[in-house]
Amino acid sequence: MIVIVDYGMGNLRSILNKFERMEAEAKISSEPAEIERADKLVLPGVGAFDAAMHNLGQRNLIPVLEKKVLKEKTPIMGICLGMQLFSRHSEEGNVDGLGWLDAQTKKFRFDGNGVRVPHMGWNSVTVDRSSELLEGLETGSRFYFVHSYHVCCNDPADKLATTNYSIDFTSMVQRDNILGVQFHPERSHRYGARLLENFVRW
Amino acid sequence: MLQIRVIPCLLLQGDGLVKTVQFKDPKYVGDPINAVRIFNKKEVDELLFLDIVASRKKSLFGPKAAGPRTDLIAKISDECFMPLAYGGGIKTMEQVRDIFGTGVEKVCINTHAVDDPGFIRKAADTFGSQSIVVAIDAKRHPDGSYEVCTNGGIKPRGIDPVSHAHHMEELGAGEIFINSIDHDGMMDGYDLALIKAVSSAVKVPVIACGGAGKIDDFVPAVKAGASAVAAGSFFVFHGKRRAVLINYPARAELGTVLNAGQESCPGAGGAML
Numbered sequence: 001m002i003v004i005v006d007y008g009m010g011n012l013r014s015i016l017n018k019f020e021r022m023e024a025e026a027k028i029s030s031e032p033a034e035i036e037r038a039d040k041l042v043l044p045g046v047g048a049f050d051a052a053m054h055n056l057g058q059r060n061l062i063p064v065l066e067k068k069v070l071k072e073k074t075p076i077m078g079i080c081l082g083m084q085l086f087s088r089h090s091e092e093g094n095v096d097g098l099g100w101l102d103a104q105t106k107k108f109r110f111d112g113n114g115v116r117v118p119h120m121g122w123n124s125v126t127v128d129r130s131s132e133l134l135e136g137l138e139t140g141s142r143f144y145f146v147h148s149y150h151v152c153c154n155d156p157a158d159k160l161a162t163t164n165y166s167i168d169f170t171s172m173v174q175r176d177n178i179l180g181v182q183f184h185p186e187r188s189h190r191y192g193a194r195l196l197e198n199f200v201r202w
Numbered sequence: 203m204l205q206i207r208v209i210p211c212l213l214l215q216g217d218g219l220v221k222t223v224q225f226k227d228p229k230y231v232g233d234p235i236n237a238v239r240i241f242n243k244k245e246v247d248e249l250l251f252l253d254i255v256a257s258r259k260k261s262l263f264g265p266k267a268a269g270p271r272t273d274l275i276a277k278i279s280d281e282c283f284m285p286l287a288y289g290g291g292i293k294t295m296e297q298v299r300d301i302f303g304t305g306v307e308k309v310c311i312n313t314h315a316v317d318d319p320g321f322i323r324k325a326a327d328t329f330g331s332q333s334i335v336v337a338i339d340a341k342r343h344p345d346g347s348y349e350v351c352t353n354g355g356i357k358p359r360g361i362d363p364v365s366h367a368h369h370m371e372e373l374g375a376g377e378i379f380i381n382s383i384d385h386d387g388m389m390d391g392y393d394l395a396l397i398k399a400v401s402s403a404v405k406v407p408v409i410a411c412g413g414a415g416k417i418d419d420f421v422p423a424v425k426a427g428a429s430a431v432a433a434g435s436f437f438v439f440h441g442k443r444r445a446v447l448i449n450y451p452a453r454a455e456l457g458t459v460l461n462a463g464q465e466s467c468p469g470a471g472g473a474m475l
Contacts, residue, residue, distance in 0.1 A: 014305040017280050046307075047330040116407050116429055118332045118376060121207045122247055144248075144285055145204075146307070146332045164203050187285045187307065189245045 002026040002200070003038035005065070007055040010044025010082065014186040018193065024200045032064040040199070041065070041074055045081025049105065049149070050093025052081055062098070069100060073177040077199050080147060083173065083180030087151050100178055103153040108165070115166045118148040123183075125161040125171050133160070133179060133202060136194045143183035143191055145171075150182060205460040207247040207430035208420065210437040210450065211411055212237060214253045214290065217274065221434055223387030225339070225355035228254070231438045231446045234274065238281045241437075244450040246284055250310065250379070250409075250432060251275070252337075253290025257313040258354045272300050279305035289337055293317075298325055302333070310379060312337040313352040316359050316366070319373055326374025335409070336370040337379040338363045340396055348396060355383045363396065364403045371404045378404055379432070382412035389415030389435050392423045401427025417451060417459065424462040431459070 002024060004015050012028045019026035026042075029035060043065075045052055056062050068074040078086050087097045090105035097105065108117045126139045150169040153159050161172035163182070173180040179199065185192030212234065213220050219237055220228035234251070241249060253271065275288055288301055289310025298309050309329075315322050315336045326334045339355045340348045340363040350359045350366050367378045380400045382393035392413045401408045407429035414420065414433035423431050440447035453460070 011302070011305055011307060013276075013303065014279065017305065018283075046333060116405055118407070119204060120332065120377065120407050121204050121430065123204045142205075146285070148332065166203075184285070184307075187283065189242075189283045193283065 001038055002040045002042060003035050004028045004042040004044060005035060005061065006030040007052065007059055007061055009047045009052055009055060010079070011046060011184075011186065012044055015042060015044055015079070018186045018196055019200070022193075022197055022200060030059055030061070032060060035061070035064050035068065038068065038074060040202075041068060041076040043076060043078040043082035043085060045079060045083075045085060047081060048093060049081065049084060049090040049097070050095040052085055053093075053095050053097065056085075056098075065098070069178065075177045075199070075202050076179065078178070078180040079186075080182060080184060083182055084149060084151055086173070086178060086180050090149060092149055101151075101153065101158055101173060101175060101180070102155050103151050103158065103173070105149050105151050107149050108167075108169075110166055113166065118146055119150075119165045120146045123163050123165060123171075125163050127161050128159045131160060131174060133174060133195070133198045135198055137191060137198075141191045143171075143181075143185065143188040145183045147182060151180070203461075204463065205247075206420075206424050206428075206463045207409075208450075208456055208459060209248045209250055209409065209430055209432040210237075210241060210246060211250045211252065211432040211434045212438075213434060214251055214271070214274075215255055219438070220254070221387060221438055222254070225383050225386055232448060235277055235281060237438075237448050238278050240448045241450060242281055242283055245453070246450050248285045248287070248430075249278075249282065250287045250289070251278065252288075252310065254354050256291025257352065258356070270297055270301055272304055275301060275306060276304040287335055289335070293321075295324065295328065298329060302329065308333050308335050308377070310335045310337045312339065313357075315370060315375075316350060316352050316361070319369065322370055322373040322375055326376070331374045331376035331406075334375050335377040335379050336367070336375040337381065338366060338370075338400070339381045339383050340393075341383045342393065342396070346395075348399075351383060364399045367400045367408075368403045371406050375406065377407045377409060379409040379411060385413030387435050388413055389439075391415065391419045392426075392431075394422055394426045397423055397428050398426040417455060420456075420459040421462050424459065429463065
């Protein structure tokens with residue numbers, strides 16, 4: 001059972017809908033007991049970093065998530081803000097993240113060169129290394145992005161794919177059982193669908 | 203590098219899709235679920251649904267009765283493998299929350315952004331700027347000036363779209379959707395002066411709408427500053443006699459449009475599929 005963690009932020013229904021279409025067993029839950037029983041986890045996220053960390057704390061979800069992800073090595077996919085939450089700290093809201101990745105979340109800063117923020121729309125990825133999560137995908141595969149902050153990994157080995165938006169930024173991360181994608185696979189046509197299938201099989 | 207988005211802007215009236223000309227004479231063009239399935243298959247970048255009567259309806263039953271059609275929106279959202287935006291009569295935070303609950307990524311607020319600008323701040327702070335689009339319908343006056351009109355384009359508000367767009371950005375709008383009432387449905391090209399004026403006034407992405415009749419119309423809108431080009435008639439009509447045909451060009455045909463934004467960003471690299 002894939003549990004999509006409900007902490008009050010994110011397009012949970014779209015993600016659930018896509019898993020259901022693939023006939024993968026999935027549910028949305030905010031209950032630590034249900035999260036505990038999950039085989040895989042999805043941490044979605046739309047909105048602000050500090051609000052997200054606050055919500056996770058308030059709903060008492062951090063202990064069970066840490067147990068599942070760090071101790072039991074349950075596969076987890078963080079989507080958009082969800083991926084950013086894996087980092088140590090974000091410039092948005094000045095709050096600590098979950099710290100599961102040795103990384104910082106930083107704001108896109110393009111003063112003066114006319115590039116607009118948020119990064120919103122379809123962009124491609126350049127694969128940094130091979131992975132079973134990328135089967136059927138390749139450099140040039142396109143996904144839908146909408147974000148103003150991006151994750152900077154201190155350990156290059158954590159980078160799975162890179163995207164260019166005036167600068168090169170990390171669009172996919174993976175460390176052991178932790179996968180993070182800055183884009184929205186649930187809204188990225190066949191590319192996103194393929195990634196979700198790969199995650200189901202991972 | 204980021205590609206220019208090409209977005210069908212579909213107008214809802216009741217359960218059907220309609221198309222207008224200069225915001226008048228809505229003509230039925232089809233079933234929204236069917237249209238969504240077609241666009242999904244054609245791997246359309248993004249979809250925008252606007253309920254064009256929502257802000258005009260006089261509710262007999264109180265505010266709840268005239269709200270967004272969450273049942274229909276949910277059905278539409280479940281079909282989509284691309285981002286969805288929805289607008290039409292949105293006035294309350296509860297409505298916004300309900301719409302996001304259906305899976306929609308962005309809400310589009312038009313009339314209420316003028317009636318109560320503080321609502322934009324509140325919505326952006328709660329849900330994130332990137333999910334709040336402020337839509338502006340603008341009418342051109344004979345002297346060349348523009349005026350914002352609300353309630354489905356029928357109520358002139360005495361403010362100009364450029365300062366309104368700037369104000370909305372300050373309040374947290376993540377995107378501005380600028381539509382020309384005069385060019386709507388005419389399929390004769392966008393109002394480039396309007397797009398340029400609004401795009402120059404804000405730093406957030408601008409979606410241009412109103413007037414697209416052929417693929418060649420898109421690039422000038424991008425050059426005028428639009429980050430995305432939206433169209434209605436272009437995607438629902440075909441040929442001189444405007445036969446109804448839901449359509450979307452293949453990516454190869456859209457070619458130059460998709461990459462038109464990159465000339466201002468040197469160093470763009472990577473082939474896109």
